[in-house]
Amino acid sequence: xxxxxxxxNIPWGMIGLIAVISLIGLLGVYSATYSSRGVSSIFYKxxxxxxxxxxxxxxxxxxxxxxxxxxxYTLYWISVAMLxxxxxxxxxxxxxxxxxxxxxxxxxxxxxxxxxxxxxxxxFFSSNPRPGGYRLTDLGWPAAMVALPLVMVLKQPDLGxxxxxxxTSSIIVIVAGLRVRSIIIIAIAGITLASSVFLIPPVxxxxxxxxxxxxxxxxxxxxxxxxxxxxxxxxxxxxxxxxGSGRVTGKGFGQGTQSQLAFLPERHTDFIxxxxxxxxxxxxxxxxxxxxxxxxxxxxxxxxxxKDRLGALMASGVVSLLAVYFFINIGMAVGVAPVVGVPxxxxxxxxxxxxxxxxxxxxxxxxxxxxxxLFY
Numbered sequence: 001x002x003x004x005x006x007x008x009n010i011p012w013g014m015i016g017l018i019a020v021i022s023l024i025g026l027l028g029v030y031s032a033t034y035s036s037r038g039v040s041s042i043f044y045k046x047x048x049x050x051x052x053x054x055x056x057x058x059x060x061x062x063x064x065x066x067x068x069x070x071x072x073y074t075l076y077w078i079s080v081a082m083l084x085x086x087x088x089x090x091x092x093x094x095x096x097x098x099x100x101x102x103x104x105x106x107x108x109x110x111x112x113x114x115x116x117x118x119x120x121x122x123x124f125f126s127s128n129p130r131p132g133g134y135r136l137t138d139l140g141w142p143a144a145m146v147a148l149p150l151v152m153v154l155k156q157p158d159l160g161x162x163x164x165x166x167x168t169s170s171i172i173v174i175v176a177g178l179r180v181r182s183i184i185i186i187a188i189a190g191i192t193l194a195s196s197v198f199l200i201p202p203v204x205x206x207x208x209x210x211x212x213x214x215x216x217x218x219x220x221x222x223x224x225x226x227x228x229x230x231x232x233x234x235x236x237x238x239x240x241x242x243x244g245s246g247r248v249t250g251k252g253f254g255q256g257t258q259s260q261l262a263f264l265p266e267r268h269t270d271f272i273x274x275x276x277x278x279x280x281x282x283x284x285x286x287x288x289x290x291x292x293x294x295x296x297x298x299x300x301x302x303x304x305x306x307k308d309r310l311g312a313l314m315a316s317g318v319v320s321l322l323a324v325y326f327f328i329n330i331g332m333a334v335g336v337a338p339v340v341g342v343p344x345x346x347x348x349x350x351x352x353x354x355x356x357x358x359x360x361x362x363x364x365x366x367x368x369x370x371x372x373x374l375f376y
Contacts, residue, residue, distance in 0.1 A: 009369040014298040025347025032268040032275045053358030060362025072119040079116040082109035083152040108352040110161045113149045118317030125176035126310035133179040160340030171320035238264045242274040250281030268349045273333040302368035311367045318360045
């Protein structure tokens, strides 16, 4: 009887959205990687990762999310240990040391770290409530919890993941109940920090000076796209051309010149949205955006109607993670956000990102399906 009630509580509409978005992304990867030699092995790998991810997502419905919460700190320290291993023996690619080699599979621990930090913060704030709201002095342990993996990720270097980690953590802290005065102080500190990053020309002893040269060039290219259109600004320029050339109805499946003629770099990963927009136009790209917004609304509903504070904070962490992914990736594609190597959830190619996303969505489904249960 309880199993039947649990099944009836599962938001099948949300699962349908996940399946449709995954299918659209899979078709985008197929088109972006197809060549005269036929279907790329990348497509088959993506199909495999999505299949594994679906199984993991449904498996996440089995345990109690309270049990998952109890092991949040354990997951956190496992992710920190993996990040340490990356620093010592990690595989280097595209100028960054971000991957651990597990036989033929390359695993990116920073993806797991983002979820682990979100769950750990949810556990901390659910176990240490402050009816009047949290002051800055109450945030010592959460700040240290975020800072440790943040520094390790920046060392790889991976500015995109570090930015995701910081933004997502800040959202969770605010949702947990931060005092207005504390929010104002953090906002001022954030503006000051951002000013030091975007200060050009760079000045010694600023955060700008600590960035890698290619990261500085990407930020400069974002501020002034014409400054290096064939170098650091090439990715963003080609992406904007692809999105714009799709116009209203698109060029048709497999007919995108920017992707098919390989003008668009990283077209099956960071810029998969540009591929879809070029082939499907404003109508297709707008439809995909609406699907993502609907998925986020389902997530917000799960957080709002969660059985308890732990469930609400865990769901909020997952939703904020997905939302930041979504807005930054599409912002990159259309030129309103700097290129920082953030994938589009469920659509971009990448095993670790796909598995982590499905794991997060499975947790969200778990919290939503158990909102009416009397016993845990």
